Amino acid sequence: MQPPEIFHRAARRLRRDRIASRFGESDFLRRFMIEGLSERLDAVTREFADVLDLGCFDAGLALPGTRIVRADPGFAFARAAGGVQCDEDRLPFADGSFDLVVSAGTLDQVNDLPGALSLIRRVLRPDGLFLAAFTGGGTLSTLRGTLMAAEQERPAARVHPQVNLQSAGDLLMRAGFALPVADSETLNVRYASFGRLIEDLRGMAGTSLLADRAPLSRTTLAEAAARFGERADAGGRVSEQFEVIYLTGWAPSPDQPKPARRGSATVSLAEALRPKH
Numbered sequence: 555m556q557p558p559e560i561f562h563r564a565a566r567r568l569r570r571d572r573i574a575s576r577f578g579e580s581d582f583l584r585r586f587m588i589e590g591l592s593e594r595l596d597a598v599t600r601e602f603a604d605v606l607d608l609g610c611f612d613a614g615l616a617l618p619g620t621r622i623v624r625a626d627p628g629f630a631f632a633r634a635a636g637g638v639q640c641d642e643d644r645l646p647f648a649d650g651s652f653d654l655v656v657s658a659g660t661l662d663q664v665n666d667l668p669g670a671l672s673l674i675r676r677v678l679r680p681d682g683l684f685l686a687a688f689t690g691g692g693t694l695s696t697l698r699g700t701l702m703a704a705e706q707e708r709p710a711a712r713v714h715p716q717v718n719l720q721s722a723g724d725l726l727m728r729a730g731f732a733l734p735v736a737d738s739e740t741l742n743v744r745y746a747s748f749g750r751l752i753e754d755l756r757g758m759a760g761t762s763l764l765a766d767r768a769p770l771s772r773t774t775l776a777e778a779a780a781r782f783g784e785r786a787d788a789g790g791r792v793s794e795q796f797e798v799i800y801l802t803g804w805a806p807s808p809d810q811p812k813p814a815r816r817g818s819a820t821v822s823l824a825e826a827l828r829p830k831h
Contacts, residue, residue: 557666560715561763563627563641566663569759570628577612577631580757586741587658587687587798588615594685594802595656602654606677608642609660610635620654623647627660628759643670645677653682662688662714663763671729681807684731685800690738691718692797696785697751704777712762712770722799731803732810738799744791748779751794 573580595617607615610624613635624637625645632639640646642657643666655674664670674684694713701712717725719738726734745751755761785792804810 557669559665559765561663561665562765562767563665566759566763567628567639569761569763570626571630573757573759574612574628574630574634576757580754581612581614582743582754583689583741583758583760583796583798584611584614584659586796590739590798590800591615591656591658591685591687594800598683602683604652604654606647606652606655607635607637608645608655608657608674610637611659613637615656615658617654617656623652627663641665643667643673645670645673647677649676650679651677653679655682655684657686657688659688659758661686662690662716667717668725668728671725671731675730675803675805678805680805681810682805684803684805687798687800689716690722690797690799691716692738692740692795694794694796696782696792696794700748700778700781700785701774703781704774712767714762714764717799719799722801726801726803729803730806732806733802733804735802736799738797741796741798742793743796744787744789744793746791748782748792751782751792 602617602620605617605620605622607613607622607624610626611631613624615622624632624635625640626632626635626637627639627641629639631637638646642661642664655678657674661667661670678684693716698713719736723734723736726736743754752761782792787793
């Protein structure tokens with residue numbers, strides 16, 4: 555049975571194509587994610603040869619000494635990076651093609667996230683590493699609140715459904731990853747206006763891609779902007795948060811340490827990234 559199409563695939567591709575030439579103006583969130591992923595990768599002493607940059611955007615992820623295949627759900631990003639256009643839950647790569655898969659900033663917009671994670675595990679070689687970062691359940695809480703307040707009588711779904719930290723870890727386990735770890739960090743950004751926040755979301759292809767999204771009227775937007783402004787601090791700025799969930803998992807291999815019995819302990823990030831001998 556196919557999962558429901560929560561996100562509009564064609565709209566997602568089109569949005570990404572529209573912002574490809576100016577993504578650098580609103581890439582702060584992805585840069586934050588890449589920094590976090592780089593810190594986690596630095597804890598691994600082993601070397602990687604073949605890497606899949608899944609959701610490559612402007613190919614800002616650099617891993618010297620590796621062969622990187624770039625893939626993106628948007629055609630313009632994929633073409634500019636010399637890569638492949640594909641959705642994360644429809645990967646065209648053969649099993650065991652990579653020893654490292656890195657994804658920064660796209661897995662929160664995938665219709666079949668469990669399926670995507672299973673495919674990622676399959677394209678990894680035994681003992682290959684998967685590192686991902688995407689926005690989680692605490693993201694855009696201010697925007698969500700202002701939109702709901704602006705549409706009190708007939709609120710509509712405006713912000714994407716989001717995965718919380720516990721569910722993210724469970725999804726890694728369901729996909730068959732060994733030593734799964736999920737952790738999170740929060741990035742707080744202070745905005746001078748509602749319009750600036752919306753422009754940033756547009757610039758990172760982060761506005762609503764819901765398949766059944768309803769248009770926003772000018773009246774609703776004006777009301778939301780007013781509600782947003784009411785939350786301003788003494789300096790006239792409103793804080794918005796982005797919760798970034800990081801996933802770490804290994805493709806199973808016979809020489810890996812066996813995890814403790816489920817429920818008896820929690821595998822730490824340091825243990826999961828410990829070099830293997």
